[in-house]
Amino acid sequence: MKVNFFATCLCDTVKAEVAKKAVLLLEQLNCEVIFPEKQGCCGQPSLNSGYIEGSKPAMKAMIEAFEVNSHPIVTPAGSCAASIKKYPDYLADEPEWAARAQKLADRLFELTQFVVNEIGIEKVGARLPGRAVYHPSCSLIRKLGVREEPLKLLANVEGLEMLPIKNQETCCGFGGTFSVKMSEISGEMVKEKVAHIAAVEPDYLIGADISCLINIAGRMSREGKPVKVMHIVDVLMSR
Amino acid sequence: MSMKTSNTKFRERINVQMKDEFMRQSVANAQERMFANRQIAADKLGNWEEWREMGMDIRNHVLEHLDYYLQQLSDNVVKNGGHVFFAQTAEQATEYVEGIIKQKNAKKVVKSKSMVTEEIGLNAMIERNGCEVVETDLGEYILQVDDCDPPSHIVVPALHKNRTQIRDIFKEKINYQGSDDPEEMTRYVRNHIRHDFLEAEIGITGCNFAVAESGTVSLVTNEGNARLVTSLPKTHIAVMGMERLVPTFEELDIMISLLCRSAVGIPLTGYVTALTGPREDEHCDGPEEFHLVIVDNGRSDILGSEFKDILRCVRCAACVNTCPAYRHIGGQSYGSIYSGPIGAVLSPLLGGYDDFKDLPYACSLCRSCHDVCPVKIPLPDLLLKHRQKMAQEKITPVSERAAVGAFNFVNARPILWDTTVKVGAKMAGYMIKDGKLPVSVGAISEWNEARDLPQPDGQSFRSWFKNRKQD
Amino acid sequence: MTQSTQQVQPMTTQQQSRIHNRDTFLANIASKLQRERITEPVARPALKHNCHHQVMAEYSQDELKEALLAYAQSSLGANALVTTKAQFSNLLRMECLNYCDKAPTTNQEILLSADERLLDLIDSDAFAGLSNEVNVWDNHQGYERNIALAERAKVGVVFAEQALAESGTMVLYSQAKQGRAVSLLPEASIFVVPKSALLARLTQATAELHRKAAAGERMPSCVNFISGPSSTADIELIKVVGVHGPVYASYIVIDDL
Numbered sequence: 001m002k003v004n005f006f007a008t009c010l011c012d013t014v015k016a017e018v019a020k021k022a023v024l025l026l027e028q029l030n031c032e033v034i035f036p037e038k039q040g041c042c043g044q045p046s047l048n049s050g051y052i053e054g055s056k057p058a059m060k061a062m063i064e065a066f067e068v069n070s071h072p073i074v075t076p077a078g079s080c081a082a083s084i085k086k087y088p089d090y091l092a093d094e095p096e097w098a099a100r101a102q103k104l105a106d107r108l109f110e111l112t113q114f115v116v117n118e119i120g121i122e123k124v125g126a127r128l129p130g131r132a133v134y135h136p137s138c139s140l141i142r143k144l145g146v147r148e149e150p151l152k153l154l155a156n157v158e159g160l161e162m163l164p165i166k167n168q169e170t171c172c173g174f175g176g177t178f179s180v181k182m183s184e185i186s187g188e189m190v191k192e193k194v195a196h197i198a199a200v201e202p203d204y205l206i207g208a209d210i211s212c213l214i215n216i217a218g219r220m221s222r223e224g225k226p227v228k229v230m231h232i233v234d235v236l237m238s239r
Numbered sequence: 240m241s242m243k244t245s246n247t248k249f250r251e252r253i254n255v256q257m258k259d260e261f262m263r264q265s266v267a268n269a270q271e272r273m274f275a276n277r278q279i280a281a282d283k284l285g286n287w288e289e290w291r292e293m294g295m296d297i298r299n300h301v302l303e304h305l306d307y308y309l310q311q312l313s314d315n316v317v318k319n320g321g322h323v324f325f326a327q328t329a330e331q332a333t334e335y336v337e338g339i340i341k342q343k344n345a346k347k348v349v350k351s352k353s354m355v356t357e358e359i360g361l362n363a364m365i366e367r368n369g370c371e372v373v374e375t376d377l378g379e380y381i382l383q384v385d386d387c388d389p390p391s392h393i394v395v396p397a398l399h400k401n402r403t404q405i406r407d408i409f410k411e412k413i414n415y416q417g418s419d420d421p422e423e424m425t426r427y428v429r430n431h432i433r434h435d436f437l438e439a440e441i442g443i444t445g446c447n448f449a450v451a452e453s454g455t456v457s458l459v460t461n462e463g464n465a466r467l468v469t470s471l472p473k474t475h476i477a478v479m480g481m482e483r484l485v486p487t488f489e490e491l492d493i494m495i496s497l498l499c500r501s502a503v504g505i506p507l508t509g510y511v512t513a514l515t516g517p518r519e520d521e522h523c524d525g526p527e528e529f530h531l532v533i534v535d536n537g538r539s540d541i542l543g544s545e546f547k548d549i550l551r552c553v554r555c556a557a558c559v560n561t562c563p564a565y566r567h568i569g570g571q572s573y574g575s576i577y578s579g580p581i582g583a584v585l586s587p588l589l590g591g592y593d594d595f596k597d598l599p600y601a602c603s604l605c606r607s608c609h610d611v612c613p614v615k616i617p618l619p620d621l622l623l624k625h626r627q628k629m630a631q632e633k634i635t636p637v638s639e640r641a642a643v644g645a646f647n648f649v650n651a652r653p654i655l656w657d658t659t660v661k662v663g664a665k666m667a668g669y670m671i672k673d674g675k676l677p678v679s680v681g682a683i684s685e686w687n688e689a690r691d692l693p694q695p696d697g698q699s700f701r702s703w704f705k706n707r708k709q710d
Numbered sequence: 711m712t713q714s715t716q717q718v719q720p721m722t723t724q725q726q727s728r729i730h731n732r733d734t735f736l737a738n739i740a741s742k743l744q745r746e747r748i749t750e751p752v753a754r755p756a757l758k759h760n761c762h763h764q765v766m767a768e769y770s771q772d773e774l775k776e777a778l779l780a781y782a783q784s785s786l787g788a789n790a791l792v793t794t795k796a797q798f799s800n801l802l803r804m805e806c807l808n809y810c811d812k813a814p815t816t817n818q819e820i821l822l823s824a825d826e827r828l829l830d831l832i833d834s835d836a837f838a839g840l841s842n843e844v845n846v847w848d849n850h851q852g853y854e855r856n857i858a859l860a861e862r863a864k865v866g867v868v869f870a871e872q873a874l875a876e877s878g879t880m881v882l883y884s885q886a887k888q889g890r891a892v893s894l895l896p897e898a899s900i901f902v903v904p905k906s907a908l909l910a911r912l913t914q915a916t917a918e919l920h921r922k923a924a925a926g927e928r929m930p931s932c933v934n935f936i937s938g939p940s941s942t943a944d945i946e947l948i949k950v951v952g953v954h955g956p957v958y959a960s961y962i963v964i965d966d967l
Contacts, residue, residue, distance in 0.1 A: 007700045013664045014693050016700035023704070035704045038653035046643045046650075048604060050626030050635070054644060057651035065653065142606040171563050175603025180685040181639075182601055184253060187689030188567040189603065218690030221674055269947045286761035293757050300755055306736040307748040313732060317725040319928060325735035335730070377953060378944035395944060402946055421945040425953055436954070437861070453923040463894065463940035463955015470890040470932070471857070481739075486754050488920035492762060492913050503943075505785075506877035507912065510955065511935035513919070518931045521886040523849040523856055525931050535735065543742030 001119075002032045004066060006075035006084075006108070009041035010210045018210055021233040022076040022111055029119050038065035042083040048176050052090050059087050063100050066107075072118065073108045076233055078140030078209045079176075081110045085144075110140065112208055112232060116149040122156055128238040129159030130203035135193075135216065137209035138171050150208050150232055157235055166196045174215035190219040198225050208232045241329070241360040242590050244389035245574040249597035256572045262391075262399045266569050269398050273560040276504025277611065284500060294497045295615040297490045298551035301482070302542060308451040308484055309533060315454025319516030321529035329359035329536045336443070336476055337364055339530060343474060345370050345440040351458070351465035352376035353445025354393065354554060355480045355534055357576045358589070361443070372443075373435045375464035377428060381405055384412045391570030391578065393556040394502050399569055442468035442526070446479035447553075448494055449531070452487040454515055456531065459498060461509040469514055475526035477514070481533050482542075482550045494553060497613040501555035537589045546621055549584050551614040556581070558608035558618055564601050573598060580608040584621045592634055599625035638681070661699045668697030719926070765876055766910035774875040774908040775963055782878035786938030787951050788959040794966045799836035802867065802900070805960050809865045809898035810842055812958075819843045821863035821896060824887035828869040828902055831964070849886040857891055866896035866956075870903040872918075873961070876911035877937050880961065884932035893936065898958040901936070904967035 003026060011019035023033050040062055046055045062084070066073055075081050085108060087101035115121055134154060140146045154162055173179065173189025180186075193216060197205055205220070205227050207213045217229035245252055256262065281287040301308055313323040326332035340348070348365055350356065350372060365372040374383040378397040382388045385408045390396030397405070402419040409415035409424060413431055417423045447459045456477045458465045469475050485491050491513075499507050518525025541550055559565055559579030570578035575586040575595060583598040599622045608618045629635055649655050670676055674691020676683055686692065740747040766774065779790035793801045810818045820837070822828065824847045837844045845859045860866065868888055870880040880901040884890050893899045909915055912935070922929060940955030951957065 009660070012660050012700045014667055014695040016664065016696045016698055016703055019700035020703060035701065037657065037701065037705075040650045040653060040656040041646075043647075043650060046647050048623065048626070049639070049643060050623065050628070050630035051640075051643050051647070052627055053631070054647045055650075058647055061651050061653060138603070138605040138607075142610065169607075171603050171605030171607070173563070173603055175605070178600070178603045180682040182564075183685035183688050184250070184257065185564050185567055185601060186603065188257060189563050190689060192563075192567075214693045215690065218674065218686070218693060221691040222689065265946065272947060284765070286759070286764075289759040289761045293759055293762075296755065296758060303743070304748060304752045306739040306743070307750075307752045309736060309739070310732070310749060311751075313729050314721060317728045318719070318721065319931075322728040323730065323732070325729075325731040327731070327735060327738070331731070375954065376944070377942045381944070395947065397944055398947070400945075405945060421948045422950045424945065425942060425950045429952070429954055433954075437857070450923075452920070453929045455929060461940065462942050462953035464953070466890070466894050466934070467954055470894060486752075488916040488923060489757070492916040493757070496762070496912060505937075507874075507879055507935060507937045509937055509939070509941055513929070513933040513935075515929040515931050515933075518884070519886070519928070521849060522884060522889065522931065523851075523853045523886070524889045524891050525884060533735070535738070539739050539742045542739065543744070 001030070002034060002069070002071045004034050004036055004069065004071050004073040006039055006073050006080065007035070008075060008077045008080045008210065010214065011076065015210050015214070018076060018231040018233055021237045025124065025233055025236055026074065028124065029115065029121060034069070034071065036065045036068050040065070042080040044079060044083045044176050047083060047090065056091070059090065059101070060097060063087070063097070063104050066104055067100070070107065072114065074111055074114045075108065076111045076208070076231065077211070078110050078137050078144055078146060079211055081108055082139045082143035084108055110144055110146055110208070112149040112153055113144065113146045116152055122152045124153065124156070124236050126236045126238050127158040128235050131161045131163055132204040132206050133163050133165050133197050133200060133202045135172060135205060135207040135212055136169055137207060137212045140208055141169060153232065153236060154206065160235070163200045163202055165200055172212045172216050174211050176211070179215060190215055194219045194223060194225065197227065202227055205229045206232055206235055242358045242576050242586065243574060243594055244571065244576060249574065252574060253568045253572045256569045257567060259569070261401055262569045263567060265398060265401060267566050269395065270560050270566055273504065277501055277557055277560065280500035280504040280506065284496070284506070290493065290497055291613055291615055293493050294613050295551065297485060297493060298614050301484060301486065302547060302550055305482065305542065308486055309481065312449050312451040312454060312484055313531070315452065316516065316531050319454050321454065321516045321531060323531045323533065325533050327535045329534070332359050332478065332532050332534050332536070333361055333364040335532055336361060337368060339474065339476060340365060340368050340370050340441065343440050347435060347439040348372045348441045348443055349375050349435055349439040349468045349472065350443045351445070351460065351468045352379050353443070353478055354576060355445055356443065356478050359534060359536060361478070373432060373439070375432060375436070375468060377425065377462060380428060380432070381408065384408055389571055390576055392559060393554055393577065393581070399571065436467040436471050439472045441474045441476060442472040443476045443478065444468055446477045446483055447498065448491055449479055449484040450488055450491055450513070451484055455513050457491060457495070457511060457513045459495060459508050459511050463510060466510055466512055469512065469526065470524055473526055474528040474530070475514070476530045476532060478532045478534060481535050481538050498553050498555050501557040501611070501613040541588050545624055546584070546588055548616050549588065549621055551616050552581055553614060555613060557611040557613060561607045561611050563605065564603065568601070580618045580622070584618060584625065587625055592629060596629060596634055599629070657701070661702055664695065664699035665697065667695040671695055762911070762913045765913070769875070769910060771905050771908055774910060775905050777875040778873055778878060778908060779961065779963065781875070782938065782961050786878045786959070788878065788938045788961055790961045792963045792965050795831060795964060798831045798962070798964060799833040801962060802832065803836050805900055805962070806842070806865045806867070807840070809958060817862055817864040819845065819859070819863040821859055821866045821892055822846045823868045823892050824848060825869040825885065828867065831902065847887065847889050847892055849889065856889055857895070860889070860891035860895035863896040865898040865900060866892040867900045867902065868893045870901050870907070872907045872909050872915050873903045873963070874909055874911050874915060874935070879935050879937045881915050882934045882936060883930035885930065890932050893934070894955060897956055898960070899939070899956040900960045900962060902962045902964065904964045906967060908963070
């Protein structure tokens with residue numbers, strides 16, 4: 001099947017490897033991946049800071065970028081998927097655009113959601129021996145309702161042992177601009193998250209949202225913790 | 240005290256508060272227990288989502304017909320011999336109560352815990368009239384004795400204090416000579432203020448839910464102080480936020496069931512007391528006079544605004560008990576008697592953006608508050624609405640508006656964005672070394688306080704994709 | 711939709727004079743809601759779900775009794791007892807003495823509610839031979855005398871209208887014969903309730919109050935739902951039993967009533 005790929009600005013600029021592996025994974029699962037080049041950022045830094053009006057031209061550009069075809073759109077980030085799914089609300093006072101945004105939102109899937117629910121596969125043949133902690137991002141579990149899909153995929157990774165941690169579903173403290181606007185609070189939240197992760201001494205920290213991972217990895221690096229931070233596609237492409 | 244509890248700036252406050260290790264540990268422990276207990280109680284009841292839905296529907300119905308139900312409520316209060324004063328403003332409310340104090344020549348008032356009375360600054364007015372006011376709820380009593388230290392939690396106001404601190408306060412202020420054992424201190428307070436209940440001319444309470452069909456005020460408590468306050472003094476004044484009512488006892492059942500479980504994780508608190516009017520003629524205990532003061536103080540403006548869902552709130556503090564930001568900064572950081580997610584939405588609405596503009600940003604939008612609210616208030620969406628309003632009203636910093644403006648300019652232009660990404664990816668690869676940039680300013684330095692920057696892959700994804708397509 | 715069934719009686723001028731500032735206040739609310747003021751009864755929507763009626767719906771009175779007593783004993787720190795009419799006086803005497811003996815040098819008095827349903831259960835010689843003073847609430851004697859008795863008493867004995875199994879709750883209606891103070895001022899509270907008056911949960915108790923209100927009956931000025939002795943967790947979230955209200959509570963269910 002043909003799918004469009006939404007790379008997200010963070011993957012596109014600083015973590016291209018994650019986006020690459022996502023593409024390779026989709027191709028392994030017999031998808032033909034299209035990259036509509038006019039895509040930009042989902043707009044969260046602006047939208048979540050309250051600048052709705054100013055974000056509208058970019059939202060419209062994004063909608064147009066993906067109207068090049070009507071195939072599903074897949075993205076390796078829960079927060080970006082959730083952000084785009086709110087476009088219809090933001091554009092509510094322009095009904096034509098709101099309808100186009102809704103069409104876009106309806107064909108947009110977070111990666112694990114797409115693999116497990118749309119393609120229907122839970123075992124991709126990955127192998128990664130070791131002990132790991134999974135960080136469920138707030139966007140994924142509370143905005144998109146994607147709880148089980150990453151866990152199903154990870155359960156089928158050969159050799160991988162998943163460990164529970166304290167307050168597993170508590171926010172890592174990224175929150176987009178919150179991490180720099182309220183950096184003291186954000187810092188305390190990520191310190192607490194790292195403490196809970198480190199307490200079980202895992203080999204890996206795995207997540208499905210690059211923004212959370214950059215946040216947690218940034219703190220773990222500062223503390224010199226020897227935990228390897230991996231996006232779930234890194235894990236799923238491990239052999 | 241009024242709603243505002245501090246004159247320092249938000250970031251100064253949180254920096255002070257976050258250094259208080261005891262407070263943070265105390266809050267974290269309390270949150271864990273209260274969050275767990277709430278879940279246990281909800282699970283034991285079963286069908287929790289159905290209960291939440293009913294709670295939301297009941298509150299929405301009341302808000303949509305608030306004028307009618309307040310009319311019905313006030314009719315029934317006076318039919319049962321009570322008085323009703325509708326107070327548009329805080330001043331009108333305190334003036335009315337002042338009138339009663341003067342008329343009774345009251346020398347002592349006993350109070351049970353009421354957030355709305357703190358909001359309108361009632362105690363200050365009482366004391367100005369040469370009348371002593373005793374907060375009888377143990378948590379509020381501790382804070383009152385401690386020179387009116389502001390509350391840090393809606394339900395457990397003295398959460399930020401440990402037993403040793405409380406023992407020292409009692410030793411200094413009320414001649415307590417015992418140990419820091421909570422039971423011993425509690426017994427001491429029981430004996431110490433017993434006479435106040437018996438001597439006071441006036442008892443003042445809040446109102447958890449009024450019942451319109453009967454003119455009833457209901458109070459949800461554990462300590463017995465509210466019962467004493469409303470049974471012994473000859474006059475009872477109940478102060479009520481105007482939205483705190485239900486149509487009939489049938490809805491009261493649902494709301495009380497949700498409140499007790501969400502707040503303290505039990506099916507019912509020790510005392511749920513439904514009071515209707517002054518006592519009947521043949522009874523010999525209970526107040527001879529009853530006044531209901533219904534307070535607007537900005538609530539009607541909220542009702543007519545995009546924030547009206549916040550008026551569904553039942554003051555259970557379930558949102559406070561789950562908020563990670565609150566866990567680290569504590570209640571007094573909010574600079575308001577209303578803290579946590581509810582405080583972050585409500586304080587700017589009742590108190591304005593000048594004093595409370597930072598609160599809606601002290602949130603990572605994790606949405607855990609949204610999941611626990613018993614009346615399904617979309618708290619994160621309301622916090623976002625505040626941010627939107629402040630952006631529109633240009634209350635946000637100029638530098639932020641400029642940065643966002645630049646971001647939106649580029650993001651709306653695919654070719655410009657494409658170039659920015661490709662160049663940015665390469666530059667990040669060159670410049671970020673060991674998690675730091677050569678120059679660290681603004682947002683970058685904020686990030687760097689607690690974290691390293693990510694190690695970039697050095698090439699944009701889109702370049703890779705484009706090049707491989709050409710192969 | 712449920713039509714409001716309340717019988718609305720017009721207010722007297724005297725009653726109206728006790729309402730202040732209502733019209734401007736309510737007109738303001740209506741204007742914020744962008745409509746005219748509603749002054750006629752509103753149709754209350756029926757509740758969407760039925761789950762509150764389903765709790766312990768199939769329980770017999772005996773099962774409700776078991777649930778009530780178990781919860782009261784395990785979670786509330788209340789002493790939960792069952793007895794029969796014949797045995798009640800004896801049990802009451804023992805329970806009162808238990809409390810009085812807790813601090814023999816202080817108050818030893820017992821205060822009974824004058825509710826006939828309680829007094830009918832108590833044999834005339836129930837407290838015979840004891841040195842403890844036993845008083846009965848007497849509303850004709852006035853506030854000072856009764857409050858003084860209640861404050862001196864170690865134990866207050868009251869008759870409950872209903873009890874709620876789910877939450878271990880005693881439901882009291884204030885009455886001339888059963889002052890509020892009887893279950894409030896003494897350190898120990900003894901609640902007596904017939905097994906037939908046990909209900910599953912708050913839903914049934916509020917249904918009765920709603921029935922009264924809809925029929926235009928004057929509500930008792932104080933309806934109390936009491937679950938165990940008084941408590942607080944205001945110091946470090948540590949539960950302390952016994953704050954301003956009673957420190958001890960006993961529940962006595964009369965099995966054959």
